[in-house]
Amino acid sequence: MPTSAPNAAHPPTAPRAGGSPLGDVTASDSSLRRFLHGLPGVDAVGLEARAAALGTRSIKTTAKAYALDLAISMVDLTTLEGADTPGKVRALGAKAVHPDPTDRTAPTTAAVCVYPDMVAAAKEAVAGSGVLVASVATAFPAGRAALGVKLADVRDAVAAGADEIDMVIDRGAFLAGRYLKVYEEIVAVKEASGAARLKVIFETGELSTYDNIRRASWLGMLAGADFIKTSTGKVGVNATPANTLLMLEAVRDFRAQTGVQVGVKPAGGIRTAKDALKFLVLVNETAGGDWLDNHWFRFGASSLLNDLLMQRQKLATGRYSGPDYVTVD
């Protein structure tokens, strides 16, 4: 069973000594490019077919009950709107702590995810519950700001008490091939985050190709990301089974090579319990059971939680539930 205190079994990520785990690949722009372009190309057809095939697994009865609770415990309950108010963040916090007020056996979500200026309000709302507070930072969602501004954004969020920082990479620099700039930015943000775990958002919908997603994954992990995350949820294409599968392969291979485990967070566009269960199958079949824990896998979502709760009620009562029986955010 997933526990409600996600960090209980895991010590905070130890800072990695001696820079990059793969030696000197990050020594210069050209060595980094040589390494990233030396990664094997992605078989797009095979990748999508594999993701689709794993999506056909049938998860029923007790396995489904376990998977639904696990998925609820992995949700980063997110509100990233210009119209966010402290009241809305408090309501979200209350929901994260007690997702289903009618059934106290429902696990808490992993975290709430808000903008930096809402961190204090979120922190207060989830105080004492074990639910973490994640904050987007670094000029989210576009990431188009000077490094100094981004770092100030991060320090702000950390000072307000954020347990996790969700940063965006500079897609412009990445697509222009300036990998070392992206790398150094992540390193700088990691340093500014201090004890907070760092999630690096690639915005896969803007990276155009699967090869780029694979390169970005390795780049992020080399730079010290604790989590790699698909998207901001603010562009057309967000998390898909295929791009998440690709990132899961990357974290699996990275651990095999370096011994360092990195988490994965698909975000955006996952709205139904059925989709969430498909992602859990991907995790189990690709990265393995070690990642089936909210310390290593998260869903960035808001409406997903309601569907998970409705499915949970259906399993408990045998009747189909409806949107009248879950809270409206």
Next chain:
Amino acid sequence: MSDKPEKTGKTGKTAKAGKGERPGEPEGTAGAAPRLSVFKTYKLYVGGKFPRSESGRVYEVTDSQGTWLANAPLSSRKDARDAVVAARKAFGGWSGATAYNRGQVLYRVAEMLEGRREQFVREVAEAEGLSQAEAAAQVDAAVDRWVWYAGWTDKIAQVVGGANPVAGPYFNLSTPEPTGVVAVLAPQESSFLGLVSVIAPVIATGNTAVVIASERFPLPALSLGEVLATSDVPGGVVNILSGRTAEIAAPLAAHQDVNAIDLAGADEALAKELEIAAADNLKRVLRPQPVDDGGWSATPGTERLTAFLETKTVWHTTGALGASGSSY
């Protein structure tokens, strides 16, 4: 969701091709090879689309002589669940449309039906074992019934709503509001006129419907879906399922997001069972009503319209009373 049943293969067409020749089909002319008939794959109508059953199952539909007519989808409870989601999604737009607009849409259904009269006459005749003339009378009555209910959409509020006299300087207005998502068990014997007589009043007032077609005669209902799809009825307002009535009705009666259920097509035992399940979230329940001697041909009253309406009463201040004792 919807692509899975699409791929599950040849349900209707090839499996049974050639088993029974339809009445009235032209004979092959001497010398030339006889033309192979193109069989129609009957499909469900859910959310404005035509999916096969999620379960991939079908069942055989025969005419009154026992001759095979077609394979109809045998819906599962998951099809029912999907239909409720579609109906809920459509409810906001349809209940928010003006009564006048809903009337126009219902009239449009009658217009479209008129154009496909021959098809429905054939399907009703085959299903219920009626003569051409009897079936034609049923179809004509069904078309007229759409027009009848189209006229009621913007008049029902005057009949069941109104301004209430109150002891104070207030307007007190009662207006009818649609109940929500209504599960409809279509009559088992009257495959088309009975069907229209239970669907039209539900959607005329702004409800959305999940309809379970007659178990033995589902084909006219499934064809009605094709008419609704081409007559400005927004997708999801009417969703039509075919299959075992008891199997599909049970999850609908227990479904927490269904607001009312019309038990017209349930027998005594099933109606009782469903009514008990429906009590769980206080659904409105319309018990099976006695059918007139002509089999739904009598002009209906407003009972079916008002069965799925709620009354909303609001108070408005009238402003200061003048010297005459009234400011209006």
